[in-house]
Amino acid sequence: MSVRINDTAPDFTAESTDGEIRFHDWIGDGYAVLFSHPKDFTPICTTELGYMAGLKDEFTKRNAKIIGISVDPVESHNKWKSDIETATGHKVNYPMIGDRDLKVAKLYDMLPASAGDSSEGRTPADNQTVRTVFVVGPDKKIKLTLTYPMTTGRNFEEILRALDSIQLTAKYKVSTPASWKPGEDVALTGAVSDQEANEKFGGFKAVLPYLRMVKAPAD
Template sequence: MEEEKVTQMPRIGDMAPDFKANTTYGPIQFSEYNKGSWVILFSHPADFTPVCTTEMSGFAVRHNEFKELNTKLMGLSIDSIHSHVAWVNNVKKNTGVLFDFPIVEDISMNVSKLYGMLQPNESETAAVRAVFFIDPEGKIRLMMYYPLNVGRNMDEIIRVLKALQTSDKHGVALPLDWKPGDKVIVPPPKTVEAMEEREKSSYEMVDFYLAKKDL
């Protein structure tokens, strides 16, 4: 008997697996869509389901915030393009909210398998609520996984996106519960000379290895 090929789940720091798929905004090559901007790729278990409707609406309502952060959105579920379009139409008619970002058709489950969105102990036929933060270089920077019955937190998704971008821009780390405007952590010194210089600095010093500053 031929053994089934096991696809390794992507990890933080891996290049995001590329794929071409049909979406509610036409065929898209992911690497082209990703080029020059951040992408948040997120899966939902199924169209026309209550929790998924609240989540997709949450992304749509705050889409402008993501655009201001040079970030594109892309949804996915194991449904047909006809189901996706019907759901988009249904939600718009009932709530006035348009899902104005591409939703990937993944009946074959190929993309779901590439990204580890299918987790058999939760479901073999529905993608869990996965969120992938992918930077403009195509690298996976952060992942979130939620079970089928718990919705995501949009404030947290935007917070960590801002944290990643802040860390990249300023070469700093972010402490517990960090949000824009809070102090950031300066990387610890790597030499005795740097340690002594730090003690003369204006940083908020908890100890020589933990120093904070305003941006």
């Protein structure tokens, strides 16, 4: 099955470097960032896993947990950790799911059902579609998906930026424009009347009748 924005994130139980994970229970009442990898001991994924470890505190500030998954067993992940620290200077400080039977990769539509039921003998090229970031909300719904080719390292600052937008727009009737950054002006949604905009936001700038900008709400 395909996994789209606003779908419930498929739940699963799997082994990880931190022990058994029951995904929905593990998420709890916050956000989760699940990011996948086609194979252990691959160059670009090595840099990504270390970079994410360095950003863990930033995700924690946003009440978001991070979790990796690779199409290999947990024992292999534990060996890979040493290389990741050597290459990036960061210890992997979050769980890494072992998906040796490909169940999670297929559950999240990153591999077809015909891929079989074992990671053994599969190459990174065989698993190249297992390169997706999923952001899951407290309601266990998919909020964002981004899929990258194997040759392009992921921009995790963009994931943080998108998470800031997702959390802001979940709380207020606003949307964030192109290349928006926290603190910059936002657009009112169509659910906000001009009168409500004046009352709640102290007015607005009408760039177009359907594009009304206001200062970003602050808690």
